[in-house]
Amino acid sequence: xxxxxxxxxxRICGVGVSTVSRAINNHPDINPETKEKIMRVIEENHxxxxxxxxxxxxxxxxxxxxxxxxxxxxxxxxxxxxxxQELGQQDYTFLLQRVQQEEDELAVARELTKEKRxxxxxxxxxxVDREPKxxxxxxxxxxxxxxxxxxxxxxxxVNYISIDDEEESYRIVDYLCELGHKKIAIIRPLYSDRGIGxxxxxxxxxxxxxxxxxxxxxxxxxxxxxxxxxTPANGYAVTRELLESGRDFTALFTxxxxxxxxxxxxxxxxxxxxPDDYSVAGxxxxxxxxxxxxxxxxxxxxxEEMARASIKMLLDLIEDRPVRQNQQIFAAELLVxxxxxxx
Amino acid sequence: xxxxxxxxxxRICGVGVSTVSRAINNHPDINPETKEKIMRVIEENHxxxxxxxxxxxxxxxxxxxxxxxxxxxxxxxxxxxxxxQELGQQDYTFLLQRVQQEEDELAVARELTKEKRxxxxxxxxxxVDREPKxxxxxxxxxxxxxxxxxxxxxxxxVNYISIDDEEESYRIVDYLCELGHKKIAIIRPLYSDRGIGxxxxxxxxxxxxxxxxxxxxxxxxxxxxxxxxxTPANGYAVTRELLESGRDFTALFTxxxxxxxxxxxxxxxxxxxxPDDYSVAGxxxxxxxxxxxxxxxxxxxxxEEMARASIKMLLDLIEDRPVRQNQQIFAAELLVxxxxxxx
DNA sequence: TTGTAGGCGTTATCAG
DNA sequence: CTGATAACGCCTACAA
Numbered sequence: 145x146x147x148x149x150x151x152x153x154x155r156i157c158g159v160g161v162s163t164v165s166r167a168i169n170n171h172p173d174i175n176p177e178t179k180e181k182i183m184r185v186i187e188e189n190h191x192x193x194x195x196x197x198x199x200x201x202x203x204x205x206x207x208x209x210x211x212x213x214x215x216x217x218x219x220x221x222x223x224x225x226x227x228x229q230e231l232g233q234q235d236y237t238f239l240l241q242r243v244q245q246e247e248d249e250l251a252v253a254r255e256l257t258k259e260k261r262x263x264x265x266x267x268x269x270x271x272v273d274r275e276p277k278x279x280x281x282x283x284x285x286x287x288x289x290x291x292x293x294x295x296x297x298x299x300x301x302v303n304y305i306s307i308d309d310e311e312e313s314y315r316i317v318d319y320l321c322e323l324g325h326k327k328i329a330i331i332r333p334l335y336s337d338r339g340i341g342x343x344x345x346x347x348x349x350x351x352x353x354x355x356x357x358x359x360x361x362x363x364x365x366x367x368x369x370x371x372x373x374x375t376p377a378n379g380y381a382v383t384r385e386l387l388e389s390g391r392d393f394t395a396l397f398t399x400x401x402x403x404x405x406x407x408x409x410x411x412x413x414x415x416x417x418x419p420d421d422y423s424v425a426g427x428x429x430x431x432x433x434x435x436x437x438x439x440x441x442x443x444x445x446x447x448e449e450m451a452r453a454s455i456k457m458l459l460d461l462i463e464d465r466p467v468r469q470n471q472q473i474f475a476a477e478l479l480v481x482x483x484x485x486x487x
Numbered sequence: 488x489x490x491x492x493x494x495x496x497x498r499i500c501g502v503g504v505s506t507v508s509r510a511i512n513n514h515p516d517i518n519p520e521t522k523e524k525i526m527r528v529i530e531e532n533h534x535x536x537x538x539x540x541x542x543x544x545x546x547x548x549x550x551x552x553x554x555x556x557x558x559x560x561x562x563x564x565x566x567x568x569x570x571x572q573e574l575g576q577q578d579y580t581f582l583l584q585r586v587q588q589e590e591d592e593l594a595v596a597r598e599l600t601k602e603k604r605x606x607x608x609x610x611x612x613x614x615v616d617r618e619p620k621x622x623x624x625x626x627x628x629x630x631x632x633x634x635x636x637x638x639x640x641x642x643x644x645v646n647y648i649s650i651d652d653e654e655e656s657y658r659i660v661d662y663l664c665e666l667g668h669k670k671i672a673i674i675r676p677l678y679s680d681r682g683i684g685x686x687x688x689x690x691x692x693x694x695x696x697x698x699x700x701x702x703x704x705x706x707x708x709x710x711x712x713x714x715x716x717x718t719p720a721n722g723y724a725v726t727r728e729l730l731e732s733g734r735d736f737t738a739l740f741t742x743x744x745x746x747x748x749x750x751x752x753x754x755x756x757x758x759x760x761x762p763d764d765y766s767v768a769g770x771x772x773x774x775x776x777x778x779x780x781x782x783x784x785x786x787x788x789x790x791e792e793m794a795r796a797s798i799k800m801l802l803d804l805i806e807d808r809p810v811r812q813n814q815q816i817f818a819a820e821l822l823v824x825x826x827x828x829x830x
Numbered sequence: 831t832t833g834t835a836g837g838c839g840t841t842a843t844c845a846g
Numbered sequence: 847c848t849g850a851t852a853a854c855g856c857c858t859a860c861a862a
Contacts, residue, residue, distance in 0.1 A: 147601065149839055149840090150839065150840065150841095151836095151839080154849095157618070159848075159849080160848065160850070161839095161840085161841090161849080161850090162841080162842085162843095162848070162850080162851095163848060163849075165840070165841055165842090166841095166847095166848090168840095169841080173847060173848090173849060174847070174848085175848085176848085178847085178848085190597075190624075192597055192598055192601055192603060193839080193840075194601050194839050194840070195539075195598060195601065195602035196538075196539045196540075196542040196543040196601075196602050196603075196838090197539075197543050197838070197839035197840040197841085197854090198838090198839080198840055198841080199539040199840090199854095200537070200540050200543055200839080200840070200841090200855065200856090201540040201839080201840045201841045201852050201854050202852080203839070203842090203852090203854095215583070216564040216567060216568070218561060220566075221559040221561075222840075224559060224585075225559070228587065230831085236835095240583060240585050242583050243569075244571065254533075254535050255535055255538060258490065258535055258537050258538070259537060259538035259540075260539075281533075282545070282631060284596060309831080315837090317531070341848060363695050368555055375774070376774060376775070376777075376778040377774070380778065399551075399858035405775070405778050405779075408778075408780060409778045409780065412780050423713070429717070431719060431720070432719070432748070432775060433718040434719075435723065435748050435749055435751075435752045436748075436750065436779065436780075437751060437755050437779075465835095476836080490855095492854095492855055492856085493855065493856060494840085494855080494856095495856095499835090502832075502833080503832060503833035503834070504834090504855095504856080504857090505832070505833060505834080505857075505858075505859095506831085506832060506833075508856070508857055508858080509831095509832090509857095511856095516831060516832090517832085518831060518832085519831070521832085525831095536853050536855085536856075537854085537856070539854085539855080539856090540838090540854070540855035540856040540857085541855085541856060541857080541859095542838095542856095543838050543839065543840090543854095543855085543856075544837085544838055544855085544857045544858085545856090545857075546838095622842080787852050794855085
């Protein structure tokens with residue numbers, strides 16, 4: 145079963161290779177009958193064109209790539225459907241490129257761009273805190289989606305779509321303060337010197353300050369190094385330790401809903417109640433936050449709209465339409481659930 | 488910035504293309520100094536080899552593909568890490584190929600095999616209820632992971648790794664019966680004439696029968712057509728309707744943990760309690776089942792082991808080692824949580 | 831150790 | 847409408 149090539153098909157049909165190529169690619173100038181015949185032969189003999197050869201020869205494709213770091217983030221999953229939908233309508237296809245934690249997403253992007261003749265790229269998650277120059281040098285349109293814009297990225301050229309992590313974090317912690325909480329613990333990623341960990345922490349600090357509350361270092365908790373970050377397991381472990389330490393607090397802000405759910409587990413397991421003994425607030429607004437019992441008070445990111453906007457911006461860029469704003473900050477929604485209460 | 492090719496690099500270095508090629512591919516017979524110089528030039532000029540051309544020329548790669556239908560299934564996500572880990576150790580890389588709901592995964596697989604010179608394929612989820620012949624005709628080793636083996640697949644050639652869906656479903660429903668439940672509702676997928684929906688339903692029927700309980704059609708619920716299957720939202724909607732109908736039941740089996748969590752929401756929202764008013768049982772054993780409150784009674788699939796076993800089988804197949812069992816049924820674990828109680 | 835040339839399977843160009 | 851033929855960018859004998 146030596147692999148069939150276009151030449152074989154041509155030979156079998158008694159036509160030239162270019163004719164076969166025309167048939168495959170739906171070129172207009174071909175006799176319908178010849179085309180039909182060719183397609184039948186292809187069908188019968190299970191001929192499959194070699195994509196590598198095609199990509200090599202083709203000057204362009206209608207493919208865009210979604211680069212995603214941390215594919216196990218439930219938050220991103222909801223966005224895929226939107227991408228599929230939106231791109232499908234516009235006759236584009238997309239491919240999902242996972243990027244390993246240690247990998248350089250820009251290097252991967254460059255390679256893929258060449259290989260697949262990409263039309264555009266969406267970077268999802270991860271941390272492209274690179275020189276804007278490097279991004280431009282990709283040579284094709286891109287959009288950073290769900291990124292905390294770093295200082296270095298504040299140049300107007302970088303295209304991104306995000307929420308204002310610091311501001312939203314500020315908002316929910318402010319809400320906790322308004323409820324009367326003064327001892328608010330926070331769980332932050334271990335290495336949060338930048339990215340969302342840092343921004344959200346800054347929001348926390350700012351909210352406390354506004355209410356005249358000192359940051360108590362004893363209530364600033366760090367995720368465990370040996371458990372994956374932002375998981376329920378991590379939230380559980382950290383919170384359990386907090387409870388055992390006997391430190392006094394009335395509310396807990398966790399920076400992610402998944403972590404919050406783990407935290408609740410630890411609290412409930414210790415025989416305490418949410419929100420009666422401790423208020424708990426999350427971040428992100430994943431589906432589960434709503435279905436969890438008690439439903440979580442959280443900041444809900446408009447993921448569908450963000451996904452849609454990312455596609456729109458990218459396609460505008462690709463098709464050379466004017467892009468009104470290449471840096472869009474979406475407003476998130478403070479979702480008040482049953483996990484927090486006034487004290 | 489016309490794309491740099493290997494020829495350009497060769498010209499710049501003042502050497503032949505084959506020398507550059509040797510440098511890139513770590514061939515042994517090359518002067519270390521020339522190699523170093525070439526690598527420097529490559530670095531400086533940002534030369535990136537074109538993968539399409541490489542794949543076209545190459546006769547083999549060390550790539551295996553994971554084909555995944557329904558990428559938003561949290562159940563699969565946990566498996567990725569294992570794949571990454573196991574394959575990384577063995578010097579293989581894998582690529583994730585999502586398959587749309589309507590797409591033919593075998594067609595996609597064939598295409599990819601040609602394009603990437605794949606060494607092997609793992610099919611995750613979906614429903615390859617195809618002729619075993621078609622699978623064999625892929626021409627490369629494959630493993631079906633997490634598939635409910637269909638009748639037509641019981642030929643000994645088909646390689647798969649799975650749990651016994653019917654048996655495990657039987658087990659958890661049997662457990663509910665043992666707790667004294669006689670009116671056990673079930674939520675099944677709308678089109679469950681085959682696949683896991685069917686198998687798990689069969690287990691339910693068999694368990695009831697064992698305990699001399701008639702299947703009450705009024706307690707056999709179907710997922711909503713207009714909401715994605717197996718989501719909390721679906722479980723919520725169906726359960727809410729059930730409660731409103733006033734039909735009498737004491738336990739609910741949902742075929743998936745995500746659905747179960749939605750169901751619990753509906754129950755709690757109606758002012759009832761879990762498990763005091765209704766026992767709820769799920770299936771799969773996702774992380775959340777444990778962290779949810781009350782923790783769910785469920786069937787926990789050994790996903791890590793299954794992932795590991797899939798890789799092992801595939802690599803054994805690829806490297807021509809003897810495969811002791813090419814059809815492995817893993818035992819799942821009945822995890823008794825707080826969502827069910829004796830009546 | 832290095833360079834030259836041919837070919838991998840397609841598509842694009844250009845005559846017919 | 848159709849068929850040669852020349853690329854596409856790389857790898858790999860083979861020759862030097």
